[in-house]
Amino acid sequence: MSAVTDLRVRTRSEADLRRMRASDTVRKKYGVPRHLWGHRLSHYVARDADQRNAADILLQHLREWGSRNGSARGVLLAGPHGTGKSHLACAALYELAYQSREKQLCRFVSAHDYVAAKQTILGRFDTDVSERISEYQDADLLVLDQLGGEHRTATGYAESTLYQLVSDRYNDGRPTVVTTWLGKRQLTEIHPALMNLLEREAATLVPMTGGTDARG
Ligand SMILES: Nc1ncnc2c1ncn2[C@@H]1O[C@H](COP(=O)(O)OP(=O)(O)O)[C@@H](O)[C@H]1O
Ligand SMILES: [Mg+2]
Numbered sequence: 001m002s003a004v005t006d007l008r009v010r011t012r013s014e015a016d017l018r019r020m021r022a023s024d025t026v027r028k029k030y031g032v033p034r035h036l037w038g039h040r041l042s043h044y045v046a047r048d049a050d051q052r053n054a055a056d057i058l059l060q061h062l063r064e065w066g067s068r069n070g071s072a073r074g075v076l077l078a079g080p081h082g083t084g085k086s087h088l089a090c091a092a093l094y095e096l097a098y099q100s101r102e103k104q105l106c107r108f109v110s111a112h113d114y115v116a117a118k119q120t121i122l123g124r125f126d127t128d129v130s131e132r133i134s135e136y137q138d139a140d141l142l143v144l145d146q147l148g149g150e151h152r153t154a155t156g157y158a159e160s161t162l163y164q165l166v167s168d169r170y171n172d173g174r175p176t177v178v179t180t181w182l183g184k185r186q187l188t189e190i191h192p193a194l195m196n197l198l199e200r201e202a203a204t205l206v207p208m209t210g211g212t213d214a215r216g
Contacts, residue, residue: 023098030097031108032143036090040099044091051084054206058092058177061204065141065175066100074166074175076198078182079208085179088208089143092177096141104140111150114165115158137165140174147180148190163194170202178203 027037041059046052054077064070075092077085090108097106109117114136120129136142144166150158166176178198180187187195199205 026098030093030106032090032093033086033108036086036108037094039087039091039094041088041091041095042099044088047084048209048211050079050206050208050210051088054084054088054208055091057204057206058088061175062092062095065096066102066104069173072170072173072175073201074170074198074203075177076203076205077177077179077208078184078187078205080210081181083208083210085181085208086143086145089145089177089179093141093143105135105138106141106143107136107139108143108145109136110145111147111158111162114144115150115161118161119157137168138174142169142174142176144176144178147178147194148182148186152190159191159194162191163197166194166202167197170197176202 023038024034027034041055041062044051044055046055054075058075061071061073061075064073075089077089079085093106093108096104114133117129117133120126121133142165144162147162150162152158166178169176182190184195
């Protein structure tokens with residue numbers, strides 16, 4: 001390899017490395033797991049009919065979320081493990097946070113981690129955790145992943161905390177994308193207030209069955 005080619009190859013890979021590092025810094029800030037980062041919704045290749053339907057619905061919502069005074073209506077992606085719910089939710093987040101002209105403030109948190117963070121500051125004040133919680137509450141788009149995975153107790157703390165988060169965000173005009181493996185009946189049993197809010201106005205309900213469209 002000549003010295004000139006060598007330099008060009010090195011320069012390009014250094015630029016790529018810089019871009020990758022910058023992208024990874026954003027990913028960490030947004031809280032998105034590494035394997036779910038960098039997938040674009042606009043380049044999404046669906047594996048089944050439900051994924052195609054869910055991607056189309058998310059693309060429609062994205063147009064709204066990207067505009068000023070857009071809709072606060074989020075999306076509830078519900079279905080068994082491994083059907084691509086988190087992947088799609090993060091592809092929408094990536095589009096809005098990283099690829100749109102007006103890069104929007106986005107956050108990703110699991111229901112478990114959100115409830116745990118809220119519990120942490122009940123016991124003792126912690127500036128970092130308080131700041132993170134405010135970011136989840138104020139983000140232009142929040143992905144609330146794995147609803148149902150939160151630690152629930154007899155006090156109903158987890159249920160009311162999660163309801164409050166989605167409800168306050170909705171009332172402030174901020175959409176939330178929720179993923180869950182719980183079925184509709186379980187969701188209504190465990191999270192009646194939240195499910196009622198989502199179903200009534202705060203989200204478009206989208207099934208992800210992992211196979212062909214179960215709705216026929
Ligand atoms: N359409 C797709 N294209 C590429 N990878 C996909 C697609 N759907 C799912 N995956 C991958 O399959 C795995 C499981 O998807 P995930 O979104 O984590 O499922 P769920 O959240 O429903 O449990 C992930 O690694 C994800 O990136
Ligand atoms: Mg998931």
